[in-house]
Amino acid sequence: MSSFFPPENPKPAPQAADTTLMVQNLSVDYLGRRGLVRAVRGVSFDLAHGETLSLIGESGSGKTTLGLTLIRLLPRAARIREGRIVYRRDGDEFDVLALKPEELRHFRWKECAMVFQSALNALNPVLRVSEQFDDTARAHGTAHMQETRQRALELLKLVQLDPERVLRSYPHELSGGMRQRVLFAMSLLLDPQLIILDEPTTALDILTQRAIIDILRQLRQEMAFSLLFISHDLSLAAELADRVATMYAGAIVEVGDVYETFYRPQHPYTMGLIKAVPTVTGDMQALASISGSPPDLVNLPTGCKFHPRCPYATERCRQEEPTLVAVAPGHLAACWRSEVSSSTFQVAS
Amino acid sequence: MSSLIGLDHVSRTFRQGNRIVKAVDNVSLNINEGEIVCLVGESGCGKTTTGKMIAGLLRPTGGEVLFEGQDIWAMGRDFKRYRQAVQIIHQDPYASLNPVHQVSRILIAPLLRHGLVANQEAAQARLRELLGIVDMTPPEDFVDKYPHQLSGGQRQRVSVARALTVHPRFIVADEAVSMVDVSIRVSLLNMLTRLKDELGVTFLFITHDLALAKYFAWQGRIAVMYLGRLIEVSPTPRLVTDPLHPYSKALLSAVPEADPQITRTKQRVQLRSLDVPSLLNLPPGCNFHPRCPLFAEGLCDKVVPELVDMGAGRYVACHVVAR
Numbered sequence: 001m002s003s004f005f006p007p008e009n010p011k012p013a014p015q016a017a018d019t020t021l022m023v024q025n026l027s028v029d030y031l032g033r034r035g036l037v038r039a040v041r042g043v044s045f046d047l048a049h050g051e052t053l054s055l056i057g058e059s060g061s062g063k064t065t066l067g068l069t070l071i072r073l074l075p076r077a078a079r080i081r082e083g084r085i086v087y088r089r090d091g092d093e094f095d096v097l098a099l100k101p102e103e104l105r106h107f108r109w110k111e112c113a114m115v116f117q118s119a120l121n122a123l124n125p126v127l128r129v130s131e132q133f134d135d136t137a138r139a140h141g142t143a144h145m146q147e148t149r150q151r152a153l154e155l156l157k158l159v160q161l162d163p164e165r166v167l168r169s170y171p172h173e174l175s176g177g178m179r180q181r182v183l184f185a186m187s188l189l190l191d192p193q194l195i196i197l198d199e200p201t202t203a204l205d206i207l208t209q210r211a212i213i214d215i216l217r218q219l220r221q222e223m224a225f226s227l228l229f230i231s232h233d234l235s236l237a238a239e240l241a242d243r244v245a246t247m248y249a250g251a252i253v254e255v256g257d258v259y260e261t262f263y264r265p266q267h268p269y270t271m272g273l274i275k276a277v278p279t280v281t282g283d284m285q286a287l288a289s290i291s292g293s294p295p296d297l298v299n300l301p302t303g304c305k306f307h308p309r310c311p312y313a314t315e316r317c318r319q320e321e322p323t324l325v326a327v328a329p330g331h332l333a334a335c336w337r338s339e340v341s342s343s344t345f346q347v348a349s
Numbered sequence: 350m351s352s353l354i355g356l357d358h359v360s361r362t363f364r365q366g367n368r369i370v371k372a373v374d375n376v377s378l379n380i381n382e383g384e385i386v387c388l389v390g391e392s393g394c395g396k397t398t399t400g401k402m403i404a405g406l407l408r409p410t411g412g413e414v415l416f417e418g419q420d421i422w423a424m425g426r427d428f429k430r431y432r433q434a435v436q437i438i439h440q441d442p443y444a445s446l447n448p449v450h451q452v453s454r455i456l457i458a459p460l461l462r463h464g465l466v467a468n469q470e471a472a473q474a475r476l477r478e479l480l481g482i483v484d485m486t487p488p489e490d491f492v493d494k495y496p497h498q499l500s501g502g503q504r505q506r507v508s509v510a511r512a513l514t515v516h517p518r519f520i521v522a523d524e525a526v527s528m529v530d531v532s533i534r535v536s537l538l539n540m541l542t543r544l545k546d547e548l549g550v551t552f553l554f555i556t557h558d559l560a561l562a563k564y565f566a567w568q569g570r571i572a573v574m575y576l577g578r579l580i581e582v583s584p585t586p587r588l589v590t591d592p593l594h595p596y597s598k599a600l601l602s603a604v605p606e607a608d609p610q611i612t613r614t615k616q617r618v619q620l621r622s623l624d625v626p627s628l629l630n631l632p633p634g635c636n637f638h639p640r641c642p643l644f645a646e647g648l649c650d651k652v653v654p655e656l657v658d659m660g661a662g663r664y665v666a667c668h669v670v671a672r
Contacts, residue, residue, distance in 0.1 A: 160623070206559075232530075239606075259609055280560045
């Protein structure tokens with residue numbers, strides 16, 4: 001069992017004191033034409049200081065909505081039904097959902113920066129990169145242009161770009177990978193404690209993606225920020241995450257250490273995802289799809305939302321929705337099967 | 350000539366303003382009946398252009414596309430026969446199906462157009478059969494649906510069924526599963542594999558995803574393209590375990606894997622540069638030389654390497670490796 005564990009030391013479960021973010025029972029709905037879309041349903045998780053948590057799941061699982069809720073960038077049609085997002089820095093703590101507009105502006109970017117899927121759309125096409133750095137700094141009350149400039153140069157070098165050239169460029173003069181790296185640099189400009197990355201490498205080529213992953217790893221070692229990494233791509237989670245949370249139909253159905261999750265997945269959906277993805281290294285593997293299709297968020301199934309696709313579904317699964325329970329230290333799963341085996345785990349420990 | 354499809358020194362250039370872009374440069378490749386070949390490479394490497402030329406949708410600006418040894422652009426009347434024998438499945442099932450036509454109309458139109466069924470009744474029967482082949486059962490649930498009422502995976506199945514209407518011998522699948530959710534990708538791939546086994550269809554599978562290429566073409570071959578040129582062709586198991594070309598090596602080593610232990614301990618190939626040269630301004634000699642760790646000055650930057658037979662069905666276009 002211990003042979004699975006990494007050469008790098010596995011992070012201990014987060015303690016309350018070094019927790020950057022605590023999300024408690026968060027639910028978000030959209031008002032759609034067909035009715036209420038339940039995009040995020042009762043999500044709770046903690047993010048420790050300096051930790052990387054990867055949210056995995058297919059399109060429509062609520063990952064992006066969850067990310068947007070954390071910095072309150074939801075579109076108008078969305079409504080936060082309930083929940084708390086507690087953010088901590090240096091002993092202070094506050095609920096992000098209770099912030100006033102001015103406080104929220106400070107929170108965004110200075111405390112928490114988000115980098116979106118499409119770097120092409122995130123940069124202003126008619127401003128040079130240098131002006132966008134200046135704008136960001138000015139908007140957040142950093143008056144020293146000289147300092148900003150210096151910081152921008154350092155950060156661009158850190159993401160392996162030619163700083164002078166890039167600062168002079170307009171976004172269209174940069175490749176997709178370069179733009180994505182500019183955004184990383186910009187997100188770090190005000191030294192935030194929390195960074196949310198939403199599919200940051202999806203549109204990039206393999207070699208560019210590799211460069212970005214390596215840069216992210218290096219940044220994480222050199223700077224102390226927590227990272228919430230949203231991706232449908234399991235391999236990125238395997239590569240970057242300390243912990244992995246699987247989302248299905250708006251809820252977290254499993255969360256645990258990355259090695260635990262990949263080598264001893266407990267939720268049938270996580271198992272299914274892992275079995276559906278081939279690896280390049282090694283022999284031919286038997287792969288299997290998950291039967292059926294992702295759920296209709298307006299008209300969710302009763303009981304466990306995964307039961308129509310689950311090979312282990314029982315009558316109980318059709319009636320009652322399971323909640324997250326511990327199946328191993330720091331490893332939670334929302335599945336009635338785990339509930340049975342977890343009682344043995346609790347006795348054994 | 351035993352090959353079904355042949356590319357004989359095929360090139361394709363595009364005009365951009367008054368500049369010329371070489372999208373595909375001197376590519377030769379034979380695909381045998383019943384074989385699966387995967388064309389892999391990064392965006393802009395010319396794999397889609399190559400696929401379109403094979404499907405007869407684009408005319409090469411140099412070289413010949415051969416179907417059973419015959420140049421498809423010199424076929425005259427037989428060209429129609431070729432068009433039916435070769436079908437293409439596009440990447441985006443949201444864009445490739447007419448949004449205002451029901452599934453039944455999408456599938457029956459080509460049957461009637463090519464006179465493949467005698468009457469409406471036969472068309473209805475064939476419609477049901479086709480939906481069965483692509484695992485859309487029972488057919489009654491799907492015939493009256495419009496594309497927007499189907500999931501991405503189901504739409505892609507309709508695209509496959511449409512390609513099958515004309516009894517093709519060869520299918521070009523261009524990133525056919527990359528827009529489909531991970532959990533159902535494998536079932537689509539397995540369905541395509543079954544078509545190969547049961548209907549004897551030959552496949553060219555175009556993808557940027559090496560793991561998918563490995564899974565789908567394990568029995569076949571992988572051809573790697575870089576900036577318009579074919580740089581390595583090998584049987585799939587050899588290519589993924591022991592790639593020859595430094596670019597293939599770099600690609601394979603760079604792919605993140607869905608296994609934390611493997612992905613964090615993989616040996617990486619260090620490139621000399623991260624920048625991909627522009628197609629408008631390609632480097633002289635080997636396209637890969639400015640990034641290549643094996644770069645030999647005076648050779649790689651002067652002479653374009655040809656594909657060299659390395660034995661056991663492996664071909665590589667690299668001066669240093671072939672030496």
